[in-house]
Amino acid sequence: MKAYIFPGQGAQFSGMGLDLYENSSLAKDLFDKANDILGFKITDIMFNGSAEDLKETKVTQPAIFLHSVILAKTLGDSFKPDMVAGHSLGEFSALVANGALSFEDGLKLVSQRALAMQKACELQPSTMAAVLGLEDAIVEKVCETIEGVVVAANYNCPGQLVISGEVEAINKACEALKEAGARRALVLPVGGAFHSPLMEPAREKLAAAIENTTFSKPNCPIYQNVTASPITDEAEIKANLISQLTAPVRWTQSVQQMIEDGATLFTEVGPGKVLQGLVKKINRASETASATFETNS
Structure with missing residues (x-):
């Protein structure tokens, strides 16, 4: 069975998407539409911006x-997922790819999510x-x-877990984790405590936007971060999407469940190969690939 997986923040690079824009009329139309929806030319930043601009x-x-x-x-007719995450x-x-969300609604929600998370980050020093x-x-x-807010945020693969919380609590936790035998406990260059209770203001903002968005029946299950289980019910998808901002990303558990449910090939769709690396660390026998587009679309 074919599983398609979609990367998160950190995979960006200067020049991303330019090959699609130049070689596919469908891609060009969608990028132009995105500029209109966002109200600024994101294509200029994606194609020519610095790493700093993209951050x-x-x-x-x-x-x-x-x-x-x-x-x-x-990807045309070759894109036939049995499951997505x-x-x-x-x-x-993933939710746009499996038909649960329209391109336009997905982009609007992502834009609102980004701004809401940015605002939440500014409320309290966190990392x-x-x-x-x-x-x-x-x-x-x-x-x-540890005193203060510090929680497990990203279960990326066995032996790699990201924690999230208040700056002081994270620093104390890193010391304690090294003492407990961690090979490394390294503060990341991020401006906030994603997937922690400190994202509550963002969750409230995004909840309203998600509730007011129409979701359709997906054409294959999505293994959501919050549950690590296959979901096809629209109401459940919405609820999990809202919970996601303050709950951990159960990536290890999601991939394990997808394998158990028959996934044999994991194709990463988007910039970078981070998720393929994580899949291999979760299960060495799994086959992985990067999606490549057909120029005749």
Whole structure:
């Protein structure tokens, strides 16, 4: 069975999507439409901007979403997913790819999500840290002993868990985790505590936007970050999408469940190969690939 997976923040690069724009009339139309919807020329930043320009949250999230979704749409008849999943932001790309969300609505929600998260980040100094070489249960236990907000945020693969919370609590947790035997506990260059209770203001804002958006019956299940299980019910998809901002990304568990349900090939749709690397670390026997578009679309 074919599983298609969609990357999240951090996969962006200067020049992303330019090959699609230049070689596919469908892609060009969709990029032009995106500029209109967003009210600024995101294509200029994607194709020619610096890494610094692309790091701006209001740009990063829509840029990765557009690269992934437009690439999926240029795959033509060869794009026949049996299941989809996306890492954090990538969940929105996956929902457009499986027909649950329209391109326009998906882009609007991603743009609103980016701005809401940016605002939440400004309310309180917060950050994230990558913890390597410890079992998930030990990381969770250590976080529970730290004063302040610090929680498990991204279960990326066995031995790689990202924690999220208040700056001081994260620093203390990193020290405690090293003492507990972590190979590394490294504060990440991010401006906020994503997938933690500190994203509550963003969750409230996004909840209203999601509730007012029409979702359709998807043409294949999505394995959502919050549950790591296959979902096809529109109401459930919405609820999980709202919970996602303050809940952990259960990527390890999602991939394991997809394999259990018959996934044999994982194709990453969008910039980079981060998710393929994680799939291999979760299950070495799984086959992975990068999606490549057909120029005649």
